[in-house]
Amino acid sequence: MMYVGEIPWHRLGTKLDQPATAREAITAAGLDYRVQLKPLKTDDGNDVPSRKAAVRSDTNQVLGVVGNGYVPVQNYQAFGFLDAVVADGGLHYHTAGALGRGEKVWMLAKLPGQIQVKNSADIVDKFLLLSNAHDGSAALRVYFTPIRVVCQNTLSLAERRSQGQGVSILHKGDLEAKIKEAQEVLGFATRFYDDAEEQINRLASHYPTQAQLSAYFKELYPDPEEGKDNTRAQNVRQELHRLFEEGLGHDEPSIKHSTWVAFNAVTEFVDHLRPGRGTNDVERASRRLDSIWFGTGARLKQKAWNLALDMTLAV
Known part of the structure; x- marks a missing residue:
């Protein structure tokens, strides 16, 4: 590279x-x-x-x-x-x-x-x-x-x-x-x-309610089927709420607490905090790049973008 x-x-x-x-x-x-x-x-x-x-x-x-x-x-x-x-x-x-x-x-x-x-x-x-x-x-x-x-x-x-x-x-x-x-x-x-x-x-000018924000993160990381442990999903959603408040650049006054920030809480988690697999740092970084550009990470961010746009149109 x-x-x-x-x-x-x-x-x-x-x-x-x-x-x-x-x-x-x-x-x-x-x-x-x-x-x-x-x-x-x-x-x-x-x-x-x-x-x-x-x-x-x-x-x-x-x-x-x-x-x-x-x-x-x-x-x-x-x-x-x-x-x-x-x-x-x-x-x-x-x-x-x-x-x-x-x-x-x-x-x-x-x-x-x-x-x-x-x-x-x-x-x-x-x-x-x-x-x-x-x-x-x-x-x-x-x-x-x-x-x-x-x-x-x-x-x-x-x-x-x-x-x-x-x-x-x-x-x-x-x-x-x-x-x-x-x-x-x-x-x-x-x-x-x-x-x-x-x-x-448009996202940066829309401010979700707490209920909208929770529903947004739950749509991206839903609980598993009934009877299965939902600890991981809950932990990820808790981290997304934290990033919404404390993520990089999220204290900028004109965008704070906007739907744009909610979307970037997801992108920050996927790109920088989502656990990666591999036997060494280089392999983990390579697999993470593959995921965020072409794999499951890219698809998750695409879904987050579409749901965020939908949220701005909700009455």
């Missing part, structure tokens, strides 16, 4: 001066390997004609098993289509890394401008998150990923109809097509962040 600027909260990666190209970022992040397709054989030596192994060139690790029609998108190809936008100052490569054995790679790119919540000191930066999977599990996609500066919470604000799945990129080889793809992505991003700013300010 590589990063630009301050050390990320997960403390992973190599610090780099502002990279000008995707290839520079990829090299610093240790992602300058290729993915090759190799034939598969059974234990007794028989060919498997319909499948191939996607193999990482530098370690010979098998990243996944794919069909014969699968064509790898190499790491420099996956992110390089944005180079033209970076060159004209419309975007900055910020962070890049890999998850697992390298089967999933990602890069954060920072867009110019910020969202200032209710004209306060609460600032949200605008990012694109690019992700590609070498195991055939997902296409090359771009997600719109706002990050709240004060606490580095990654916010999941996708529209309901997209289900948080981002924008697929159809990779074409010529430079003109790549520039067009990048411009289309920036167009999507502009519309997304214009809508996001309006919705964030």
Whole structure:
């Protein structure tokens, strides 16, 4: 992994001066390997004609098993289509890394401008998150990923109809097509962040009752089936109430006790306090990143966002 600027909260990666190209970022992040397709054989030596192994060139690790029609998108190809936008100052490569054995790679790119919540000191930066999977599990996609500066919470604000799945990129080889793809992505991003700013300010201008707040947290962390121990759910909800009062940046007068703060109590818990699994700190950080961007953490934050918007419309 590589990063630009301050050390990320997960403390992973190599610090780099502002990279000008995707290839520079990829090299610093240790992602300058290729993915090759190799034939598969059974234990007794028989060919498997319909499948191939996607193999990482530098370690010979098998990243996944794919069909014969699968064509790898190499790491420099996956992110390089944005180079033209970076060159004209419309975007900055910020962070890049890999998850697992390298089967999933990602890069954060920072867009110019910020969202200032209710004209306060609460600032949200605008990012694109690019992700590609070498195991055939997902296409090359771009997600719109706002990050709240004060606490580095990654916010999941996708529209309901997209289900948080981002924008697929159809990779074409010529430079003109790549520039067009990048411009289309920036167009999507502009519309997304214009809508996001309006919705964030709506949350920040709504103040839930205690009953609404309790119901909101219980919808996200409900009690288990009758007869089962509900201690964990109660403890999480208690922690969410604490974060609502004491979370990072929640004492800002213009947003205090708002639905925006309730939503950020959830994002702070998911990103920074939710227990992670792994045998060491690096593995736990990697799995947490995978969860908050692509897994159960992202889905929980998406649900929290939609429920928060619903709460502002409740009579």
